[in-house]
Amino acid sequence: LSRLPGIGRRSGERMAIKLVHDPVLLRDLTQALREATEELRCCSRCGAITRASEDPCRLCTDHRRDDALLCVVEDPSDIVLIEKSRGFNGRYHALMGRLSPMNGKGPADLRIEPLLRRVAEGKVTEVLLALNTDVESDATAGYLCHLLKDRKVKVTRLATGLPAGSGVMYADPLTLARAIEGRQPV
Ligand SMILES: [Zn+2]
Numbered sequence: 395l396s397r398l399p400g401i402g403r404r405s406g407e408r409m410a411i412k413l414v415h416d417p418v419l420l421r422d423l424t425q426a427l428r429e430a431t432e433e434l435r436c437c438s439r440c441g442a443i444t445r446a447s448e449d450p451c452r453l454c455t456d457h458r459r460d461d462a463l464l465c466v467v468e469d470p471s472d473i474v475l476i477e478k479s480r481g482f483n484g485r486y487h488a489l490m491g492r493l494s495p496m497n498g499k500g501p502a503d504l505r506i507e508p509l510l511r512r513v514a515e516g517k518v519t520e521v522l523l524a525l526n527t528d529v530e531s532d533a534t535a536g537y538l539c540h541l542l543k544d545r546k547v548k549v550t551r552l553a554t555g556l557p558a559g560s561g562v563m564y565a566d567p568l569t570l571a572r573a574i575e576g577r578q579p580v
Pocket of ligand 1: 437438439440441442450451452453454
């Protein structure tokens with residue numbers, strides 16, 4: 395359990411002890427995990443979590459979505475978050491991580507070739523890089539920009555601004571610098 399993201403050794407132990415003492419919970423969880431193993435997978439086209447019976451996934455096959463706009467994310471969970479925002483109606487492409495030389499993760503370990511193949515199909519006019527904002531993600535974005543430079547697509551990045559409900563007072567310096575860089579006319 396402690397191998398899961400966000401769960402340390404101590405929390406993992408507490409969960410394990412709870413499961414040992416709660417056979418009903420253990421049974422339900424075991425069943426849910428078995429079903430997930432059998433029924434869920436990553437879409438072969440975009441990488442989003444989908445049912446085995448729906449590959450390509452609904453996001454890829456929904457004809458109301460815009461084929462010209464392709465949003466590149468690091469992980470399938472990012473697709474869920476962007477969908478919840480209801481602010482995007484194009485297609486998705488999950489890289490399954492980011493470049494991380496420290497952890498031995500290079501371009502061949504990410505879904506970069508499939509991305510280039512999708513762009514080469516010719517429908518995409520804009521690639522939106524919706525990656526995270528730390529050093530490794532910035533390096534990944536830079537690498538993708540370089541690869542996409544000569545492919546007749548516009549490459550954009552998410553504007554980063556101040557979080558809703560927050561203000562200048564609470565923003566860290568990098569967020570503030572990006573908010574100023576991405577300022578809008580009023
Ligand atoms: Zn898909």
